[in-house]
Amino acid sequence: MKNKMQPGDYTLTQVSDTQFLLENRDGTKTEITLVEEGNEVSFSNLPADIAYSLNSFSSKELKENPLACLSAAVREREGMGRTPGAEI
Numbered sequence: 001m002k003n004k005m006q007p008g009d010y011t012l013t014q015v016s017d018t019q020f021l022l023e024n025r026d027g028t029k030t031e032i033t034l035v036e037e038g039n040e041v042s043f044s045n046l047p048a049d050i051a052y053s054l055n056s057f058s059s060k061e062l063k064e065n066p067l068a069c070l071s072a073a074v075r076e077r078e079g080m081g082r083t084p085g086a087e088i
Contacts, residue, residue: 010074014067022047022074034066043070053077 011023018034020043033044041062043051053073054062062069 009078012067012071012074018066020067020070022050022070032070034062036063041066046070050074050077 009025013021013023015021020032020034022030022032024030030045030047032046035042035044039059041059043054043062043066046054050070050073053076054069057069057072
């Protein structure tokens with residue numbers, strides 16, 4: 001069974017204009033890269049559960065402020081609008 005994400009599980013750092021580091025409380029680190037292909041913007045190496053939360057952002061928003069969009073997606077997945085400790 002997969003552990004549920006809780007508030008504060010992740011720390012997100014912008015390393016460069018296109019590079020981000022996602023650090024989990026358990027010590028794992030994921031390097032994420034902003035990828036632009038024509039008018040489309042995506043992130044490589046982003047965990048699927050966090051990538052899903054980015055669907056609410058436009059390519060323009062992702063390109064102009066990727067750190068804010070990634071941060072919002074991480075926080076949404078951590079909290080998912082539930083009371084801490086509540087079942088999903």
